[in-house]
Amino acid sequence: MKFGRIKREHSRVGGLDALLERMLEEVAGVSRIVPGRIKVRRGKTPPGFKVQYATPTGLKCLYTGTGTVQEVFVVTDQPEALRAWAGQFEKQ
DSSP states (O other): OOOOSBOOSSOOOTTHHHHHHHHHHHOTTEEEEEEEEEEEOSSOOOOEEEEEEEETTEEEEEEEETTEEEEEEEEESOHHHHHHHHGGGSOO
């Protein structure tokens, strides 16, 4: 069975799919994206994406939506390219 570059088995926070598709188009070296756990949080924050830390195969990132946070694991051989791309989503 062949899978795409984004794992679609788990549910995803609203707005995350478009961001992940954009990441695949704009960031070199991304070979796989695995959305992880969703956590509910209080308050209303604008959507955002940030790199949390490096893993043995790439980076762990967080996507914040309205009232939720979702982990996103990105398998990449160019983590600095992803860090630079994610910088545009940092909250000022």
